[in-house]
Amino acid sequence: MNDEQSPRTETVAWGGIVSDIALAVIKGGFGYFSGSKALLGDAIYSGADAASKLVETFPWRPGRNSAKRRVRTLERRDNKEPVMAVLMSVLILMFGLQIAFSAIRDLTRGHFSAPGEFAIVVVLLSIVLKEAVFQYQYRYFRKKGDGSHAAYAESHRFSLYSSFTVSLGIAGAVAGGENYLDFHPLLYLDPIAALLTSCLIVRKGYQLIASSIYGKKHHELPASDTANFVETVQRVHGVIRVEYLKATEEGSYVNLEVKISVNPRITVIEAQDISECARKLLQHRFVHVGEVHMDVVPYDPGYPYKSNHELVDNELPSLLQ
Template identity: 25%
Template sequence: MDRTAKVTFVTLVGSIVNIILTVFKIIAGVLGRSTAMIADGIHSLSDLLSDIVVIVFVKISAKGRDKDHDYGHGKFETFATLIISLMLIVVAANLMSGGISKIRLILSGVEVSSPGMIALWAAVASIVLKEILYHYTIIQGKALNSPMMIANAWHHRSDAFSSIGSLLGIAGAIFLGEKFVILDPITGCIISIFILVMAVKMSVPAIKELLDVSLPDEIEQQIETTAKSIPGVIDLHELKTRREGPGIIMEGHLVLNSHISLKAAHDISKKVEGALRKRFGSETQISLHLEPEDDSE
């Protein structure tokens, strides 16, 4: 099974779980009169939508290079990560709005029914299933070096965390009496803040990658150290780096002894490329300009 097939399979497993949870939680929220559980169900729906984004964009990003994309389609994964983040921001805003509206109703004296036990059990089921799904997805995402899958895994975990909030709010409203029914919408608002924070944390790296921001200094230092470890390499400078989906792109000037043959210089550069790909992944794209020592001053 190739990388695209593995990503698709893992995401389809998540989709099935999300479909079941979305239907179950929204029904449980309606029957159990729980704003927090309805909000939780909408969050699971956003997970399902993000699964669809992953499946579509992983197929595009796997196309490789063509005449219009010299560096491949890796940034489509990054774009998908940003889409998932923006979806979460919209979801968070809607949940906050609904929670605030219910809080205002309660404070104005409007009678609001306490949540039912079905909403409580739905929260428990969601926590267990989504935490399992988080671990499954993030393990596979790291193994496949897919930031998009890792982002989707955190989307699953944010659903589990939001269900913990729902559980606390619903339990408080059920077991502490009608005076504490306001805990339910308050929890819904807290969930929305958590979702917003998660969305921003996922979107910042994606935006940086789309803007071709250089890799962190420590990574660039590792690149230089790896290149200099190859016998015959005097220096690596003018290093330029950026991330391209699951891989990285690096360009630089490789300084070699000015008296060696062209073939020897070529062989050294190939060894450097091999070492860098071994260190940073087979999808690393490398462009080295060979420079004689006398001209590197």
């Protein structure tokens, strides 16, 4: 099952990266030839989205056939990700500031030309394509129950802010051109939209570099997203009940803290074998699971069953001799 899930998960993740890169190239080309600073800014934001996802995905290798390979994968991820994040964030910040300075220069000079009509068509088509890719990724990761859909939703929300801002700016600038209303103040909307988009780009770069320097925020997944983990542990032979399970999202990985109860009559070694079996099953079935901390406690049936259970093996006399 692990061999089937891992390539598909990686394919879904890389599909989003490739789509963002394609949108960045297309919007950047049309923005350059149409003279729309806003469309260029939206292209850079799509590139920033691809860069942030690339940082998360590039060091990740799905194949984990042994514990040693898993350790090497996590070490390689820890070593490469901060360096890549810093490089990507610096490039994002530079491009964002360049768009901001260019927009401010155009606003101060006041010499504008309406962008081509196809610029607004490109933005609208990019929104449709971006929404389609997002819906596929969101439903896939939500079905897996690893909490990644929440991160995708937040990233997509700000991406829509950028695209809608750009679409309004370009539409207003096109309407203010000579072919339509011929109203010069509307031409200011395109550089204004570019300036607002540059703020979102700088925000994206700052978040990326902050997460690499200060570490990523750990988000605890809700109980609805941990049901698959609990169900998997309960299938392990020897586990009576999952007493506690906490899933913490750290980047593209999820770390688990699990407490299980076992038969109180078994030995410590047998309890450790059950715990190790549950840990391996979680890591092999869910490729996004990182560290798993297992605690084992004896099963306590509680009153009145506890008293009945104790009477069976109680060899000590209950009365004073």
